[in-house]
Amino acid sequence: MNANSSARHDAVIVGGGHNGLVAAAYLARAGLRVLVLERLPQVGGAAVSAQAFAGVDARLSRYSYLVSLLPRKVVRDLGLRLDLRRRRISSYTPVVRDGKPTGLLVDASDPGRTRESFRALTGADREWEAWQRFYGTTGRIARRLFPTLTEPLPSRAELRRLVADDAAWEALFERPLGETIERTFADDLVRGVVLTDALIGTFTHAHDPALRQNRCFLYHVIGNGTGDWDVPVGGMGAVTGALAEAARAAGAEIRTGCEVTAIATDGNGDAEVTYRHHDGEETAVGRRVLVNAAPAVLTGLLGEEPGPGPAPEGAQLKVNMVLRRLPRLRDTAVDPRDAFAGTFHIAEGYRQLETAYTEAEAGRIPSAPPSEIYCHTLTDTSILGPEAVRQGFQTLTLFGLHMPARLFADPAAKERALAASLAQLDAVLAEPIADCLATDDAGRPCVEAKTPPDLEREIGLPGGHIFHRDLEFPFAAGSPDGAAARWGVATAHPNVLLCGAGAVRGGGVSGIPGHNAAQAVLEELAG
Ligand SMILES: Cc1cc2nc3c(=O)[nH]c(=O)nc-3n(C[C@H](O)[C@H](O)[C@H](O)COP(=O)(O)OP(=O)(O)OC[C@H]3O[C@@H](n4cnc5c(N)ncnc54)[C@H](O)[C@@H]3O)c2cc1C
Numbered sequence: 001m002n003a004n005s006s007a008r009h010d011a012v013i014v015g016g017g018h019n020g021l022v023a024a025a026y027l028a029r030a031g032l033r034v035l036v037l038e039r040l041p042q043v044g045g046a047a048v049s050a051q052a053f054a055g056v057d058a059r060l061s062r063y064s065y066l067v068s069l070l071p072r073k074v075v076r077d078l079g080l081r082l083d084l085r086r087r088r089i090s091s092y093t094p095v096v097r098d099g100k101p102t103g104l105l106v107d108a109s110d111p112g113r114t115r116e117s118f119r120a121l122t123g124a125d126r127e128w129e130a131w132q133r134f135y136g137t138t139g140r141i142a143r144r145l146f147p148t149l150t151e152p153l154p155s156r157a158e159l160r161r162l163v164a165d166d167a168a169w170e171a172l173f174e175r176p177l178g179e180t181i182e183r184t185f186a187d188d189l190v191r192g193v194v195l196t197d198a199l200i201g202t203f204t205h206a207h208d209p210a211l212r213q214n215r216c217f218l219y220h221v222i223g224n225g226t227g228d229w230d231v232p233v234g235g236m237g238a239v240t241g242a243l244a245e246a247a248r249a250a251g252a253e254i255r256t257g258c259e260v261t262a263i264a265t266d267g268n269g270d271a272e273v274t275y276r277h278h279d280g281e282e283t284a285v286g287r288r289v290l291v292n293a294a295p296a297v298l299t300g301l302l303g304e305e306p307g308p309g310p311a312p313e314g315a316q317l318k319v320n321m322v323l324r325r326l327p328r329l330r331d332t333a334v335d336p337r338d339a340f341a342g343t344f345h346i347a348e349g350y351r352q353l354e355t356a357y358t359e360a361e362a363g364r365i366p367s368a369p370p371s372e373i374y375c376h377t378l379t380d381t382s383i384l385g386p387e388a389v390r391q392g393f394q395t396l397t398l399f400g401l402h403m404p405a406r407l408f409a410d411p412a413a414k415e416r417a418l419a420a421s422l423a424q425l426d427a428v429l430a431e432p433i434a435d436c437l438a439t440d441d442a443g444r445p446c447v448e449a450k451t452p453p454d455l456e457r458e459i460g461l462p463g464g465h466i467f468h469r470d471l472e473f474p475f476a477a478g479s480p481d482g483a484a485a486r487w488g489v490a491t492a493h494p495n496v497l498l499c500g501a502g503a504v505r506g507g508g509v510s511g512i513p514g515h516n517a518a519q520a521v522l523e524e525l526a527g
Contacts, residue, residue, distance in 0.1 A: 008285045009035045011521055012273045014260045014301070015292030015500060017045025021243035021254075022514025023290050023499040023521075025078050028250035030522055035284055036252060037275050039259040039460065043244050045292070046459055046466065047509050049237025049383065052320050052448050055441025057385025058395055060320045061236035063450070063459065064466075065376065065397050068223025068230065069510035070239070071150055077515075080242040083233035085379050089342030094331050094428040095189050095349065097121065101330035101428070104189060105338065108228075118190075127190050134184050134194070135221075137168050142222035145474065149505045149512050152486040153476040173473065177214045178206025181350070191350035196372065196401070197221060201466040201507075203315035203404045205357045206350075215471040219507060229343070231379040239509060263289055263301045263496060271495045288521050291491070292500040292514070294461065294468035298491065314452035314464030315360070317369070317400035317417050322438040322446035326375065326394050328430040340375035340396070347371070347424045348401075356402040365407055369421045371400040393438055398425070405452035405463050418449045467507030474505050487520040489513060497521065 011027050013020045016038030028034045042048060046063040067084050075082055090106040105117040118128035144162050148154055154162065163169050171180040177198050185191045195206055197220035198213035206213060221227035232239050248254060258277045265271035271289045275282055291298045299306055326336040347356070347368040356366035377384060377394045384393055400421045407413055426432050437445040452464020461468065476488070484490035488504030489497045499517030500506060506513040 007283065008270065008287075009033045010286070010525065011035070011288045011290055012037065012271075012284045012286030013290045013292060013499065014263070014273065014298075015039070015045065016043035016244075016254055016256065017292045017500055018047040018240050018243055018509060019500045019506070019511060019514035020045075020290070020292030021240065021247045022074060022078070022511035023292070023518045024247040024252040024254070025243060025250055026515060026518035027521060028247060028252040029078075030518075032521075032525070034247075034252040035286070036247070036254040037258040037260050037273065037284070038254065038256045041256050043254060043256060044237065044240035046455075046461065047236045047240045049235035053322055053438075053440040053446040056322050056393075056438055056446055057388045058322050058393060059235050059237060059383045060322075060395055061232070061376065061383075061397070062320060063318060063455070064236050064509050065374065066229040067232050067239065067509050068228060069219065069508045069512065070224075071146070071510070071512065071515075072224060073150055074511045074515055078243070078246040080246060082239060082242050084230040085233050086228060086230055087342050087379055089338050091193060091343040091345060092334060092339040093189060093193050093345040093348065094329065094339075095121075101332075103331045103334060103339070104193065105334060106193075106342070107338075108342075121189065122187050127185060127187050130184050131190065137165065138172075138221045138227065139225075140165070141168055141172065142227055143225040146222050146225045149474055149510075150515055153474070153480060153488045153504060156473075156475045159475045172214055172218060176207045176209060176211060177217055181206060188350045192348045192353055193345055195350060195353055196345060196348050196370070199353065199401050200399070201314065201316055202470065203313060203357075203360070203402065205354060212470055215473055218473070219471055231376060233380045233382055235376070235383045236509065243511070260293070260301060262303065263291075263298070265289070265302075265493050265495055267493050267495065269495070271493070287495065287525065289496045290499040290517050290521070291496060294465070294500065295491075295498065295502040296462035296469070297460065298496070298498070302493070302496075312463040312465035312469045313405045314455060314461060314466055315402060315404040316452070316464075316466065317371075317398075317403040317421060318450040318455075319398035319400065319418060319421065320448050320450075321396040321398070321433075322388075323394045323396055323436045324438045325392055325436055327433055327436045330428055330430050332430075337378060340373065340394075341378040342374070344373040345370075346373060346428065353401070360402040360404055360407060363406065365413060365417050365420055366402050367420070368424055369400050369417065370402060371398050371421050371424065373398050373425065403451065405456075408451045408453050414449060414451050414454075417451070418447075468500060468502035471507045472504050476504075483520040483523040484517075487516040489517040489520050
């Protein structure tokens with residue numbers, strides 16, 4: 001490669017998503033010369049805050065919103081000033097039983113209250129006891145497995161030995177999760193609440209023989225050894241802000257508004273990165289190129305043909321709302337301030353999830369779209385301006401499942417999907433959500449929806465896939481050769497590494513692939 005030494009870096013990072021920033025911070029702290037090139041005017045990718053509604057002072061976590069997988073080790077290593085706040089309530093799931101509105105409340109800080117809720121819903125303690133045993137097992141696995149995510153990949157056999165529980169290994173790593181759920185739980189609603197963690201951002205079903213649901217479930221229950229999903233105080237932009245500050249303070253150069261258009265490499269020596277910005281086109285040369293963009297984007301940048309297999313496809317509808325006040329619930333036994341503080345499951349019974357999947361698979365918007373709702377401002381009001389706080393505004397996030405990109409070829413489908421999702425919410429409310437929405441400075445209701453095609457257009461996620469591609473089990477597929485493969489960040493080109501969600505232990509706001517790519521580079525360049 002014809003290197004222009006003035007623009008030569010130890011590492012050129014393609015994309016300033018939170019993972020690119022983590023990689024940049026680690027490498028710059030180790031004294032390497034690092035350049036980050038970000039296509040958008042701001043860094044953060046899917047981990048950003050934005051004022052979504054004109055005249056309404058609320059900085060919403062526009063895409064991702066809760067943090068579980070960001071290791072405390074990364075926070076410590078990089079000296080990040082972050083407040084990740086535990087939610088009082090884990091979840092609330094409304095349902096109608098015997099014609100009466102009721103629900104299941106899982107109160108993280110009060111097991112007695114949770115037990116009572118299980119008993120009131122199911123008539124006995126059996127489901128509560130099964131729940132405790134099941135999550136006791138996932139908790140034990142989480143504590144053993146999570147620390148391995150920031151180490152070189154274990155082999156399958158090594159991980160199995162570490163898990164040290166053959167029945168749990170079989171249930172989570174070998175057999176479709178639906179079998180375990182059906183064996184363990186009898187109640188349809190309880191089964192559904194467990195299954196939802198297997199379906200976030202993953203278009204699949206309980207009995208998928210490819211075990212996509214198991215992989216997704218695993219990443220949703222192991223975060224920091226607890227599986228808790230915490231509220232980033234200040235919103236997701238605060239996470240990205242802290243990372244960008246750490247990277248800059250360590251000496252990394254971060255350039256926004258710079259879209260990488262090509263990567264040229266013969267695998268040896270330096271690689272060339274061509275990018276364009278408002279002034280024209282430039283080339284940067286790196287001893288290593290770290291790609292934070294999705295693997296499908298990398299294929300295009302290298303000028304290669306996509307590999308076999310389906311292209312990535314996201315399957316969610318993200319809806320952001322600002323409310324004048326929280327809505328009242330049909331289930332009057334629960335305070336809305338409790339119900340919306342945790343994950344509020346809608347139409348997520350086990351059979352409802354199956355029906356929604358079948359309908360979406362057949363190309364139809366689910367008749368009863370399943371979704372999860374959560375109110376950030378019940379835990380952290382710092383994302384609101386003083387006037388919004390004074391008026392008692394609340395924010396609401398709705399993450400809809402089983403909304404694959406293929407449903408949105410017709411632009412009118414977005415309105416239908418939004419209307420159907422809000423109708424399911426309304427079905428459990430004592431008043432329509434529309435009556436609670438704040439309005440922007442033009443009098444329009446504060447509600448915005450993002451389909452997979454929107455995510456592709458706005459933040460470059462191929463097919464709108466929130467994890468860049470389907471998640472993988474956190475062990476090595478074969479015998480890794482070289483540092484990049486051992487860290488799960490290799491591509492077909494020795495001097496080009498993945499440092500984003502598409503790496504083996506990628507996906508979610510974790511910084512793990514950024515950390516792992518940096519470790520691989522440090523090993524390679526030191527060796
Ligand atoms: C709607 C939604 C909700 C989610 N909710 C959660 C959640 O609550 N919790 C959670 O843990 N995870 C959640 N996720 C997933 C999580 O946000 C992502 O997996 C994670 O942010 C990926 O981070 P990343 O840095 O690897 O990639 P990205 O955030 O995708 O960043 C990649 C960056 O590369 C840039 N880029 C791409 N191509 C180029 C190019 N050619 N040149 C220069 N720059 C380029 C992009 O602009 C982007 O900034 C959610 C995702 C979405 C979309």
